[in-house]
Amino acid sequence: MSLAAVTLLLGATTHVFSNAWLMLTDRSNVIPAESSILWFEPYVINQGASNYWLYGKDRTNYYHFAHMEQALYLYLPINNSCPGFDRENIRTWCNVRIGKHH
Template structure:
């Protein structure tokens, strides 16, 4: 395979991954914000912040991926964030992904 064709194809693949995923946004936050982290259940490619902290800290308050909703507003000692599956969320009355008080157990 011609080296130029390989470079072009590689560039297009990287460009598509960057456009179609959250990798650039998450990488930026990881590099520039000391308090930013990706939940263990998610990945840098799929985790999407839906609400950032508006104060001086640079962490997310709510996020989601294809399987879960996450919040840092309600935490437990063993985990810095709470999580609910999207399938479970569909069974919660009046569920709001940006209000953890509506998340059912």
């Protein structure tokens, strides 16, 4: 398989290029340690001066960029049983886990 074909395949089947762009253009962007540059998908982006992600997901977890002293981000499994769960509202998340600092 040629390098061009591999590059096209990566771009078509993963989030590697969009994640790399976010990380290059805004240093506050991080990929959660529990995820990967291939599978992490930001689905809510801050619309202010910085374009960091607010909410994201991968194959197993939802993530919320908290940027707090205690935690850079919070996460919980996609298969959760939080009553009234809304993936775009951290107040509806239950039993959240604290993300690792890089």
